[in-house]
Amino acid sequence: MEFTASPSSSVEISSAIWVASVERIAELLGKAGLQPTMDPRTRARLLRRFVYRYVNAKSLGVGFGSASEVARTRAGDCTEHAVLLAALLRADGIPSRVVSGLIYAERFEGRDDILGYHMWTQAWLTSDDGEPGWFDFDATLGGDRPTDATHIALDISTLDDGEAVNSMLRLTPMIGRLNVSVESFE
Numbered sequence: 001m002e003f004t005a006s007p008s009s010s011v012e013i014s015s016a017i018w019v020a021s022v023e024r025i026a027e028l029l030g031k032a033g034l035q036p037t038m039d040p041r042t043r044a045r046l047l048r049r050f051v052y053r054y055v056n057a058k059s060l061g062v063g064f065g066s067a068s069e070v071a072r073t074r075a076g077d078c079t080e081h082a083v084l085l086a087a088l089l090r091a092d093g094i095p096s097r098v099v100s101g102l103i104y105a106e107r108f109e110g111r112d113d114i115l116g117y118h119m120w121t122q123a124w125l126t127s128d129d130g131e132p133g134w135f136d137f138d139a140t141l142g143g144d145r146p147t148d149a150t151h152i153a154l155d156i157s158t159l160d161d162g163e164a165v166n167s168m169l170r171l172t173p174m175i176g177r178l179n180v181s182v183e184s185f186e
Helices: 022-031 040-054 067-073 078-091 163-174
Strands: 002-006 009-012 096-108 111-126 132-137 151-157
Touching (some): 022 040, 040 078, 040 132, 067 078
Antiparallel strands (some): 111 132
16 A cells, blocks of 8 residues: 655655554544545545644654654654644545744743744645645644644655655754844734
8 A cells, every 4th residue: 555645756655754554544544534525625624633633642752753653652743743644644545745844933842932843744635726736734733723824844755765864954954053034024
């Protein structure tokens, strides 16, 4: 069985980060409340909400867990949310990938108004006007909160073998050196 990685390529379940029990991912997919008559965008939104609720031990203490680990432990930070959501989307037939970047937070870890490193998921879907494209889904956000302009993409990855590490390494030179200035806002 394969999970579709992008519209033009695929990644097998055996890729290191996607290593997952097909049965466990299928079981989680069954618990997400999806209906066969739902359109892919509705299914993607429901899967995002499902992952938010399913990962019940929100913690920065997890390294970079595979979809299988997250399905088993229900623990992790943004990377684990993103990887599990991407795996569930792929299992549901929706192409997905993860995005590494920055997110604005009013308050995080005792600090105010910060930009922190973050990971979220993108799904290849069709818009209301019929145009296909990548749509952002952040499974760390509760309820119906959309992914918004506070998410700044720096790198994109299908998480094929080796790509996850390379993707993270590309961000390394920016850590502690990136300065962002707000020029204006409305």
